Amino acid sequence: MIDLHLHSRASDGALTPAELVQLAAARGVRLLALTDHDCTDGLAEADTAAHAAGIEFVPGVEISASWEHHTLHIVGLYIDAENPQLQAGLARLREIRVTRAQEIGRRLAARGIADAHAGAQRLAGGQVVTRSHFAQYLCESGHARTLNEAFRKFLGRGKPGHVATMWASLEESIGWIHAAGGKAVLAHPLRYDMTRSRLMRALAAFRQAGGDAMEVICGRDNHDATATAAHYAGRFGLAASVGSDFHNPATPWNLPGIEAALPDNLTPVWQCS
Secondary structure (H helix, E strand, C coil): CCEECCCCCCCCCCHHHHHHHHHHCCCCEEEEEEEEECCCHHHHHHHHHHHCCCCCEEEEEEEEEEECEEEEEEEEECCCCCCCCHHHHHHHHHHHHHHHHHHHHHHHHHHCCCHHHHHHHHHHCCCCHHHHHHHHHHCCCCCCCHHHHHHHHCCCCCCCCCCCCCCCHHHHHHHHHHHCCCCCEEEEEHHCCHHHHHHHHHHHHHHCCCEEEEEEEECCHHHHHHHHHHHHHCCCCCEEEEEEEEECCCCHHHHCEECCCCCCCCCHHHHHC
């Protein structure tokens, strides 16, 4: 059981890093990465908890990147969290998140949801506010029934609370990960709102920018999606990673732990030198 894409309360997850590791251990995970959004604050706690649980721990992060007006998520694995180039880049992205959250709050207030920013800040618990915190508040306040509905009605592209954001470029985000000695992994490649031809171009751009791997098994993806992702990984010469993208135990279809049965022609990212 392997999981190289997990989130804790250090960004927009529901559990502390230690609680997350305990849940993963109970589910049989033996190789685990914490990959919070643009933040490495939870890594030390998770590392300590993983050591106590007998789990091999991989320090990670998930970086927001922009490519042709699309946001892509680049997971960095096996990073040196103390690397100054990486930390300077992450600090820049967190500043962007602060500005974006303020603008989301302003736009939702214009639609009659006056306390959305304050509510999201409260739910973030002192961490940088993300769209997931806004979605949680929209559910809590009765404006949406589920997190998916909150994104669909208020936070998705073209909706009242959507704010187009320029993140790091692919070259920058991958460069930060490599400077920290890590591997750059394109997260959940089939979940971006792209046509097949545009996704092919995105994968080519990721590879050209120095990308190392892509997620082939991604949480709740079905067999067909996994087969498609495996085909793309082979086509672009990318190693394969696996991850649940877990955030919250309230979503039982997306709990920690992936049985990583990868095709023989792909190299697992945890076996890359």
